[in-house]
Every structure is written in structure tokens, then in C-alpha cells.
Amino acid sequence: MMQSQFIHNQIFGNIIYEQCINEACAMHGLFKTEMDILLFLYNNPGFDTATDIVKHRYLSKSHVSKSVQSLKERGFLTSFYQGSNRRTIHLKLCSAADAAIADGLQAQKRFVSVLLADFSEAEKGQFQQYLCRITDNLQAYFQKDKNERSGGITL
Numbered sequence: 001m002m003q004s005q006f007i008h009n010q011i012f013g014n015i016i017y018e019q020c021i022n023e024a025c026a027m028h029g030l031f032k033t034e035m036d037i038l039l040f041l042y043n044n045p046g047f048d049t050a051t052d053i054v055k056h057r058y059l060s061k062s063h064v065s066k067s068v069q070s071l072k073e074r075g076f077l078t079s080f081y082q083g084s085n086r087r088t089i090h091l092k093l094c095s096a097a098d099a100a101i102a103d104g105l106q107a108q109k110r111f112v113s114v115l116l117a118d119f120s121e122a123e124k125g126q127f128q129q130y131l132c133r134i135t136d137n138l139q140a141y142f143q144k145d146k147n148e149r150s151g152g153i154t155l
Helices: 002-028 032-043 050-057 061-073 095-115 121-149
Strands: 077-082 085-093
Touching: 002 032, 002 095, 032 050, 032 061, 032 085, 032 095, 050 061, 050 085, 061 077
Parallel strands: none
Antiparallel strands: 077 085
16 A cells, blocks of 8 residues: 555646646746756755756757757856866856756756645654665665676676
């Protein structure tokens, strides 16, 4: 019973999140991947390369590349090399992206408010602790599975 409810909630949650975020995307003429990239860069200032986005958001390289190019053309992003390293291109948000980011963050807040509508502050704290434990479990499993697929070789 718990498994089917969990899967159902995950699917239903994804649908509601998509609705929330798609409203923000439509307001700014963005594709979801483009909004994902803007929000990722905003929320994770230490991760500012396309490789970081692919690795941490599990998006395809081709979608990230196409989206980054589109965002640069619209003036939402700039790219630069850091120091003498000419192999890694870093990305920086531009002020032209501020309104889209604000609306994307608002959409995420709306989604969380739907999820936690009738939770007390104590329950929200407990839920956060459970989410952290679930995340740790998923990451440990993913890493173990990844190591087994690569023959135990860590990259």
C-alpha cells in the first residue's frame, strides 16, 4: 500500500509542480529546461558550469547546451573563463533574468505551499528531516549502483 501511494504522490506532485513552473515559464517565454537552469544557477552559486547542471539536475547535455545558448542569446546568461583555465566555461546570471527567476522561485513556493498546506511548523520540521534521510538513502543507492555499473571504478 505504501509503495503505490508513494508512487501516486510522486506522479501527482510532478504534475502539480509542472503546472506551477509552466505558468512562470509562459510569463517569460521560457522552456522548462531554461527555467530549471536559471533556478539551479540562482539556488546553487558554487555550481556554475553546464557540467554542474547536467550532473546535479540530471538533464541531458544536449538540452542543457541548447538551453544555455538560448538563455545567452536572450541576455539572461553570460559565459566566461575563470583565471587561466580555458577548458571550463562558467555561467553567470544577468539582471535580465531577475524577473523570470523571481517568478520561478514564486512558483516553487506555491508548489511547497500546496504540499504542506495543513502541516504545523513542527510537522514541517519532521518532514524536512525525513526528506534529508530519504535523499541520503537515494544518493547512497545511486552511488552504489553507479559504482557497480562501472565495475567499481570511481571517476
